[in-house]
Amino acid sequence: MYNASQIYQTNAVQTASPQELTLMLYNGCLKFIKLASRALEEKNIEQKHIHLVKAQAIITQFRITLDMDIPISKDLDVLYMFINEKLIEANTTNNQETLALAEDLVRELRDTWKTMMTGTVTV
Template sequence: MSAAALRARYMGDTVATASPQQLLVMLYDRLALDLERAQTALGGGDHAEASRQLLHAQDIVTELHTSLKVELWDGGPRLAALYTWLGTELVNANIKRDVNRVASCRQVVEPLRDAWRQAAASLTVSTA
């Protein structure tokens, strides 16, 4: 089995066995990585790579938005509005090749990722 096939199998197993909170952190980790890569690609003039990364980031934001159950907590509607804003910013960043919009998205996503990671870790500790 090739290294790529082994990696794909490992990732598939990791996702299949992850808890909901771990899946959320994985999505945020990948979203932050996509934004970092897009920002680097735009800065280097690689518009095709930036577009690939931004499209993947848009897919993640769409998944986060559609899986959000806004009625379950008071912050739900605000988070839904934030996902709407992120999606719009990512589309505009891609169309306009705007590295500043990507940077703005990173400034929002990275603290959220860190907060979700911390929440998931505390939930794991409290249930252990």
């Protein structure tokens, strides 16, 4: 049985534009990275792993949906591969600094995406 929060989330996803869905994915990735960081601090290695695998799945989804006919996609693919490598490294070495680097990069991508959505890009 769904609770009100689950119903709201389902409706939000079903009615979101592609741009809003992308923003939701960036936010979800950041959420999983933060949860992994907290689990790492608490030495809960199993939860850290679960959250990082979810973050990696989001980054992988970004990679496979890139339109490689668009020039910037090649650069984004390299960046997504780097982030994924850092998530894997943080997962295998339990390195908080590596995890923080991945988080910073995802946050920058999310913030840039948000700025583009609002049309407040300045050159």
